Amino acid sequence: MKKNNIAVILILAVSAVLFTLGVIKKIQHMTSGASKSGNIIAVIPKGTASMWWEVVRSGAEQAGKEEGYTISWNGPEQENDREKQIQSVEDALTHGIKALVLGPNDSKALVRPVEKAKETGIPVVIIDSSIETDKYDSFAATDNVLGGAEAARRLGAALNGHGKVILTCFIQNSASTDDRAKGFKETLAKEFPGIELIAEQYTLGTVEDARQKTVDMLTKHSDTDGVFAVNQPVSVGAYKALQTQGLTGKVKFVGFDSDPVLLEGIEKGEVDSLIVQNPFEIGYSGVKTAVAILQGKQVEKLKPIPSMIVDKSNLDEMKVKFPAALGLTSGKPKDKAQTGKTIAVIPKGTASMWWEVVRKGAEKAGEEEGYKISWNGPEQENDREKQIQSVEDSLTRGAVALVLGPNDAKALVRPVEKAKASGIPVVIIDSSLETDKYDSFAATDNVEGGADAARRLGAALNGHGKVILTCFIQNSASTDDRAKGFKETLSKEFPGIELVAEQYTLGTVEDARQKTVDMLTKHNDIDGLFAVNQPTSVGAYKALQSQKLTGKVKFVGFDSDPVLLEGIEKGEVDSLIVQDPYKIGYTGVKTAVDILDGKKVEKLKPIPSMIVDKNNLEEQKKENPAALGL
Numbered sequence: 001m002k003k004n005n006i007a008v009i010l011i012l013a014v015s016a017v018l019f020t021l022g023v024i025k026k027i028q029h030m031t032s033g034a035s036k037s038g039n040i041i042a043v044i045p046k047g048t049a050s051m052w053w054e055v056v057r058s059g060a061e062q063a064g065k066e067e068g069y070t071i072s073w074n075g076p077e078q079e080n081d082r083e084k085q086i087q088s089v090e091d092a093l094t095h096g097i098k099a100l101v102l103g104p105n106d107s108k109a110l111v112r113p114v115e116k117a118k119e120t121g122i123p124v125v126i127i128d129s130s131i132e133t134d135k136y137d138s139f140a141a142t143d144n145v146l147g148g149a150e151a152a153r154r155l156g157a158a159l160n161g162h163g164k165v166i167l168t169c170f171i172q173n174s175a176s177t178d179d180r181a182k183g184f185k186e187t188l189a190k191e192f193p194g195i196e197l198i199a200e201q202y203t204l205g206t207v208e209d210a211r212q213k214t215v216d217m218l219t220k221h222s223d224t225d226g227v228f229a230v231n232q233p234v235s236v237g238a239y240k241a242l243q244t245q246g247l248t249g250k251v252k253f254v255g256f257d258s259d260p261v262l263l264e265g266i267e268k269g270e271v272d273s274l275i276v277q278n279p280f281e282i283g284y285s286g287v288k289t290a291v292a293i294l295q296g297k298q299v300e301k302l303k304p305i306p307s308m309i310v311d312k313s314n315l316d317e318m319k320v321k322f323p324a325a326l327g328l329t330s331g332k333p334k335d336k337a338q339t340g341k342t343i344a345v346i347p348k349g350t351a352s353m354w355w356e357v358v359r360k361g362a363e364k365a366g367e368e369e370g371y372k373i374s375w376n377g378p379e380q381e382n383d384r385e386k387q388i389q390s391v392e393d394s395l396t397r398g399a400v401a402l403v404l405g406p407n408d409a410k411a412l413v414r415p416v417e418k419a420k421a422s423g424i425p426v427v428i429i430d431s432s433l434e435t436d437k438y439d440s441f442a443a444t445d446n447v448e449g450g451a452d453a454a455r456r457l458g459a460a461l462n463g464h465g466k467v468i469l470t471c472f473i474q475n476s477a478s479t480d481d482r483a484k485g486f487k488e489t490l491s492k493e494f495p496g497i498e499l500v501a502e503q504y505t506l507g508t509v510e511d512a513r514q515k516t517v518d519m520l521t522k523h524n525d526i527d528g529l530f531a532v533n534q535p536t537s538v539g540a541y542k543a544l545q546s547q548k549l550t551g552k553v554k555f556v557g558f559d560s561d562p563v564l565l566e567g568i569e570k571g572e573v574d575s576l577i578v579q580d581p582y583k584i585g586y587t588g589v590k591t592a593v594d595i596l597d598g599k600k601v602e603k604l605k606p607i608p609s610m611i612v613d614k615n616n617l618e619e620q621k622k623e624n625p626a627a628l629g630l
Contacts, residue, residue: 040070041290042092043283046105046129046174047079047205048350049376052232052257052279053103055325056127059283060101067291072097074351077376077386079233080171080205082109084379089113091351093120099290101283103128107175123293127286129176137293140285140303142277144176147307148183148230151254151275154309155226156192158252158272163225166217167200168210168238170230177230180256180275184228198224203234210237211244218245225251232257235274239265258310258326266315273311276318278325281305342372343592344394345585348407348431348476349381354534354559354581355405358429361585362403369593374399381535382473382507384411391415395422401592403585405430409477425595429588431478439595442587442605444579446478449609450485450532453556456575456611457528458494460554465527468519469502470512470540472533479532482558482577486530500526505536512539513546520547527553534559537576541567560612560628568617575613578620578628583607 043060045053057073064071072092076084085105090113092100100117104110104126111133117124124136129144155165167184170177181200188195198221201213210233218224218241229238235255239262242248248270255262256275265271282305292299310318310326319326345362347355359375366373374394378386387407392415394402402419406412406428413435419426426438431446457467469486472479483502490497500523503515512535520526520543531540537557541564544550550572557564558577567573584607594601612620612628620628 039068040072040095040097041099041101041287042072042074042089042095042097043101043287044075044085044088044092044103045073046075046085046103047077047081048073048075049077050079050232054375055279056103056283059280059285060287061283062280063284063287063291067288069098069287069291071287072353072356074379076105076379077390078205079105079174082106086110086113088379089117093117093122097122099123099125099294101125101127101286101290104131104175105129105171106173107132107178108173123290125286125290125293127282129174130179131175138289138299138301138303140282140289141176141305142282142307143304144179145183145186147256147275147277148180148185149187150183150307150309151180151228151256152184152187152192154273154275154311155228155252155254156188156195158254159192159195159226161192162194164196164198164221164223165226165228166198166214166221166224168214168217168227168229168234169200169202170234171205172202174205177234177256180230184230195226203237205233207233207237207240210234211240212237214238214241215245218242218247218251227251227253229253229255232259235259236261239271242270263310263315263319263326266310266312269312273309275307276310276322276325277307278305278322280325341400342374342398343401343403343589344374344376344391344397344399345403345589346377346387346390346394346405347375348387348405349378349383350375351379352381352534353561354579357581358405358585358588361582361587362589363585364582365586365589365593369590371400371589371593373589378407380507381407381476384408388412388415391419395419395424399424401425401427401596403427403429403588403592406433406477407431407473408475409434409480410475425592427588427592427595429584431476432481433477440591440601440603440605442584442591443478443607444584444609445606446481447485447488449558449577449579450482450487451489452485452609452611453482453530453558453577454486454489454494456577456613457530457554457556458490458497460556460574461494461497461528463494464496466498466500466523466525467528467530468500468516468523468526470516470519470529470531470536471502471504472536473507474504476507479536479558482532486532497528505539507535509535509539509542512536513542514539516540516543517547520544520549520553529553529555531555531557534561537561538563541573544572565612565617565621565628568612568614571614575611577609578612578624579609580607580624 061071075088115135118135126139199217203210229235258276363373377390417437420437428438428441430443501519505512531537560578
């Protein structure tokens, strides 16, 4: 037997032993007996940066878990980014979702994407904020006009029916907050004729802009007696404005939505009251309604979710009964609870299901250790500037530790070194960085993963032929390492195989498809192909399909995707080198907590990968569904 073949057999044997020993962590994907593997309901929030929407997400995922559906969560970071939300809806439609649950951040701009979804036969449930079309199936939301009316009554009572007030609004055309402002103004005019609304301002939707706009109004109108703000970021901003102007307690303040800062204001007597929605119920009801539609049940066009009033008299009771609605992590403190302390986990990109599984692992570790996990980063993995901004934002928001999957080995050096210089523990995950100023690195051995891919492709070609390599974006260390391991092993162990072409891509499926087509066209005698991660693997596979070369050109991919698993079943994909994203996220956060606890940690924490082919596909679907992207 040839030496090369012995090496291949040894690798496969070792992998099989590792599987049976349980080295790869078993990831629980669905607990429902009615699990519908691969059935996805897309839930798209107004913005991903807000803790309020994180609670919506928890409710949506709970409903998905109960019904056996996977929840994909993707949307703009900021709630004023209409274009990004439109793109998120359009992306969801191309990914074969079963239903769409949407919190539109613009009642006009999202009309066309919603109507497009309905035209394709996909059930659409609108949550939180209305939209200027009736082409959806159901609308689950707080009665926002009534919520605004309740705020007017609270402020009216606090002012004994007399005085001058100002109104801090959200961004224009956000229907839910516009309705709150409408209910507030109508009720004030009707029920409190002795109260005058002297100023109102739209904002950019951020805490800082709301603070500044409120300061401007307070400065211009120094005789202001009361303030109402229409949602969480503007309520926090308006409260901070009162603090900076030395007006807390003097100017009566009513806010909408909750935040730990605002709850502290109630305790101090500086916030009169909050009108609080139930975001968990909104997310839960949205997904439950979508499932009912998929099951052919008739649903109500409007599903109102009651709001509630929180003030000093019921604050402690509400903390116990409705911790999630108040933006608190838990109603019952854990033994190790670190109330209000946040570990920032910043992925390469938020659009990928692979990173969603990393998030699951990170959140599980945070839950076990009593820390909040903030999840924020660029949508696309080639957006270096947005990731740098995400790191800098996390530092200004008081994160106690940073867990980062850098999307550029060079560009992220300075932000990471800045974090370390400020005394914050830094754990790098997935992809390396060109600095040693971090505490630990938890990742797949990517060089070895590339070597495994070379051995799989070498064996499939019996040690002879011509191959091409589809790469990711330049300076993404993890994928560069896979390419390095692939090329070095091919050269060393398979001298009869020639690498005739390789191409970097823009990091998208479509660009990977086109670049692979270009290589296949230029080199029409190709025998094999390797692609270095999920988007490039899907793109390369689609290139083989479009060129009618599946089965003729041997293909090995890195990372998993339902499309690639179907390719294995058809015999069109030889094998996949699959990481354990859940364990990467889990290990990253656990390591950060160890550092915070003063424990010594390893500089390198390798996470084993696994090989998936036709022989073990069904077993791996059962054992590791999340790692496979199911």
